[in-house]
Amino acid sequence: MDHLDSTADLLALRPGDPGYDDELAGFQLGFAQRPAVVVAASSAADVVTAVRYAAAENLPVGVQATGHGLPGGCEGGVLITTRRMDRVTVDPAARTVRVQAGVRWAQVVAAAGPHGLAPLNGSAPGVGAVSYTLGGGLGILARQYGYAADHVRWLEVVTADGELRHVTVESDPDLYWALLGAGQNFGVVTELEIGLVPVRTLYGGSLAFDGRVVDPAVVLRAWEAWTRTVPEGLTSSFAAAAYPDLPALPAHLRGRHVVSVRIAHTGADGEGLVAPLRRIGPVLADSLREMPYAESHTIHSDPDFPHAYYGDSAVLRELDVERAGELLRTTGPEAATMCVVQVNHLGGVLGRPAPNAVPHREGRFLLRLLTVGDRERARAVLDPAFALLADDTLGRSLNFAFGAGDRGRGLYDPGTRERLAGLKEQYDPANLFRRNYGVSAC
Missing domain, CATH: 3.30.43.10 (Uridine Diphospho-n-acetylenolpyruvylglucosamine Reductase, domain 2)
Known part of the structure; x- marks a missing residue:
């Protein structure tokens, strides 16, 4: 013992x-x-x-x-x-919430909602709030409010020396900067306080098209052109997935190549803003509506059951729609394994500087590819797909690196990586926290 x-x-x-x-x-x-x-x-x-x-x-x-x-x-x-560390404390007057390390976003949404407030959560309510935020945190209202990491007031973290530290941008500016964007390389965050935003309702949902009826590349091209016209208060993404014909799937998805555009908008005239998208072609499904923020997870309807998946991401300075159209063909129904394609529209407040290590803020789009099943078959689909857009790729996103690539490669620009590596040497010289995506890899 x-x-x-x-x-x-x-x-x-x-x-x-x-x-x-x-x-x-x-x-x-x-x-x-x-x-x-x-x-x-x-x-x-x-x-x-x-x-x-x-x-x-x-x-x-x-x-x-x-x-x-x-x-x-x-x-x-x-x-x-950390799943047992699940306390959530909302301060409605300060518009903040304190969350322990095991809290999931669904808990925060439920606690903030009665006060007319919302967190800057992502699309999946079962994701951990702290780990998501340490990776940056690209949420459903990201273009309007920026990354979740941009709103952190303080963190409590156990560093490699075994000390519990209360970290703010004033008390420990370097450690604060590194923790927000470099995941768990510098310690174990046990709790943090983050700002909430005054959002009760939004206009959101998705427009889905049948990829056999409307060419997915046509939808992508129209969506990309449309993103150049929308205000910062509108955050959207494009998605495409070729579903197998399996009894376990809902009937409306079986054997279909579903292409969709997902919307979250907090301003006025949501219907008017999405009108150009409705003209793309016949709609397979339409869930766009005014909704309470508590229902915002229905915009993406991410799977809520455990499963095996592999994936990666690429932050793009621009979206080459012709090459992206070829990517859609290689990841569609003829691919060696099922692949989910998602392209997030960035910009807006996401592009503004903040005192944290979240990189690649100049990117206009984020490409995310996710596969299910065998990892070798996943690589056979993912590698050539990402290669198609390599010329416009700035790097990868920590929150959307799902074990399919080199752990540290491309996650940070050279200047950010160099600063992180220096701070790693200062706070964790023995590399105790190395079961993660490292900060020193090229």
Whole structure:
């Protein structure tokens, strides 16, 4: 027995212990994790104990809240799970919310809504709020309000020396900058406070087209031209997916190549703004409507069940619609494995500077490709698809790197990467926090 086992009220599990496999369960089923010890943290004190133990034993540390964005499989080391740390505290007067490390966005939406406020959450309500924010946080209202990371007031983090620090842009400007954009390379964030926005309702939903009736490239070209006309208060994305003909799928998706445009708009005349999109061709489904913010997850209707997937992303300075049209053909019904294509319209407030490490703010679009099933077949689809748009690619997005590529490559521009590498040497010289997307890779 070591001092982890002898610590009162701390749940530490090893392979073969009852509950070990259950504690490892997460959303991503494509990677196997077999840490030497899992610490099921219920408090910041538990995290401090786990980090000090790992440092003393020279063991790498990983963190899992929901398991959506795992960088890959792992053997050995210490994994800290934070799902039990799920307290949410809203301050309606200050328009802020405090969230612990295991909180999911659905909890924050539910807590903020009665006050007429909304968080800058993403499209999937089951994603962890803290890990999402540490990766930048590209939300459904991103063009109007920027990245979630831009709104963080303070963070509490356990650093490699085993100390719990309260970090603000005034108290620790370098560490604050690095934490917001570099994920978990600098410690385990146990809690943070983030600003809320005054949004009760929005105009949102999706327009879906049948890719066998309307050429997906035609939809993409029309959408890209339309994005040049819309105000900052409108955030949108394009998506395409060729669904297999399987009984497990809803009848309206089976065997279809579904192409859609998703909308979130907080201003007036939403119907007038989307009118050009309705003229693209016959609509397969139309869910656009005024909705309470609590229903905003229906805009994308992301899968809410665990499954295996691999994917990557590319921040684009521009969208070459001709080459992107070729990409749609290579990732469509004839692809070796099912591929989901999403292109997010960036710009607006996203392009403005902020005191954090979120890179590539000059990008106008974000390409995201996600595949299901076997990783080798995934690479056979993803690599040539991303190569088509390589000339316009600035880099990758940390929040949308799903274990399909080199862990650190292209996540940061050279200047940001150099600064992060220097701070890594200062705050974690032994590279204790290395079970993630690293900051020193080229």
